[in-house]
Amino acid sequence: MPIPLQSTGPSMKDYHCATQCSWCDGCGDYGIWTAIKRALVELHIEPTKTLMCFDVGCHGNGSDKLAGYRFHGLHGRVIPFAAGAKLSNMNLPVIAFGGDGASFSEGIGHFVHGIRSNYPITFILHNNANYGLTTGQASSLTWQDQPMNTAPNGMPEHTLNSMDFVFSLEPTFVARGFSGNIPQLTQIFKAAIEHQKHGFAFVDVLQACPTYNHFATHEYLLEKCYDANTEGHDPHCEAAKARALAMDSSKRIATGILYQREDVPNFYDRLKPREGKKTQCVDEVGKVDVGEFMEELV
Numbered sequence: 001m002p003i004p005l006q007s008t009g010p011s012m013k014d015y016h017c018a019t020q021c022s023w024c025d026g027c028g029d030y031g032i033w034t035a036i037k038r039a040l041v042e043l044h045i046e047p048t049k050t051l052m053c054f055d056v057g058c059h060g061n062g063s064d065k066l067a068g069y070r071f072h073g074l075h076g077r078v079i080p081f082a083a084g085a086k087l088s089n090m091n092l093p094v095i096a097f098g099g100d101g102a103s104f105s106e107g108i109g110h111f112v113h114g115i116r117s118n119y120p121i122t123f124i125l126h127n128n129a130n131y132g133l134t135t136g137q138a139s140s141l142t143w144q145d146q147p148m149n150t151a152p153n154g155m156p157e158h159t160l161n162s163m164d165f166v167f168s169l170e171p172t173f174v175a176r177g178f179s180g181n182i183p184q185l186t187q188i189f190k191a192a193i194e195h196q197k198h199g200f201a202f203v204d205v206l207q208a209c210p211t212y213n214h215f216a217t218h219e220y221l222l223e224k225c226y227d228a229n230t231e232g233h234d235p236h237c238e239a240a241k242a243r244a245l246a247m248d249s250s251k252r253i254a255t256g257i258l259y260q261r262e263d264v265p266n267f268y269d270r271l272k273p274r275e276g277k278k279t280q281c282v283d284e285v286g287k288v289d290v291g292e293f294m295e296e297l298v
């Protein structure tokens with residue numbers, strides 16, 4: 001029996017968009033962009049059956065380089081936009097993309113509450129360890145003492161330990177990938193999209209920024225990153241074990257699905273007024289007549 005060559009779902013072509021890419025040569029955004037399309041295709045999700053939300057930044061300029069429903073919001077605010085969309089229509093897979101500048105400075109409050117609330121969305125961090133679009137400013141994740149355009153004598157502050165921080169918020173899904181390993185990244189993204197039914201899926205993607213990041217380069221990451229899952233790491237382990245693995249980058253950097261638990265209800269499932277509802281919030285909004293409220297305002 002010959003194996004059919006065509007799948008029934010969408011193909012990479014369906015996600016194609018004619019807008020020209022403006023990222024620098026060698027930018028890790030290309031790898032992340034390819035992997036997310038592959039993940040959606042492999043999950044048989046049509047471009048019109050998902051929502052992708054983009055923060056402001058180099059990565060955010062990917063918002064018009066893909067077909068489908070996309071939302072491009074304000075700097076640091078992608079999580080509330082994405083969470084709002086998802087909570088109004090739980091049938092929709094919602095993926096939010098943010099940079100390390102936005103997520104660990106301007107938008108850090110939203111990031112905290114996204115994880116602790118266990119909003120049912122996937123959040124993909126484009127971690128190039130600097131503010132790329134504003135030409136190489138130091139971010140909270142830039143290495144200490146690294147000379148950057150905003151800190152020519154080296155960044156004076158210590159680097160925020162992002163994984164320690166994330167684990168302190170009691171996440172339900174933590175993964176790490178590398179923009180140079182598209183097959184692994186695709187599998188991580190698929191698992192992170194599927195985790196939405198359980199809550200907030202955080203994926204830290206270490207990516208090259210050849211123009212402004214001269215410390216964690218593509219070559220450096222290629223050498224240091226290894227797949228922890230193929231070396232036997234079980235993501236359903238104790239949080240303390242996963243936290244220690246995620247935080248230790250002294251010799252090698254663990255990638256893959258580092259931590260996952262499915263026994264914590266997501267934010268929507270904890271909303272008492274939604275219990276037993278057969279409709280989505282978005283269906284119900286259309287039935288409310290706001291006319292009388294408007295009358296009061298005029």
Ligand SMILES: Cc1ncc(C[n+]2csc(CCOP(=O)(O)OP(=O)(O)O)c2C)c(N)n1
Pocket residue numbers: 056057058059060074075076098099100101102103106126128130131132133134139
């Ligand atoms: C509230 C706010 N602060 C600052 C800016 C200016 N700004 C636009 S893009 C950007 C850098 C984005 O860096 P990051 O979030 O790390 O994403 P990257 O460009 O590296 O992908 C900054 C500071 C803004 N638009 N809005």
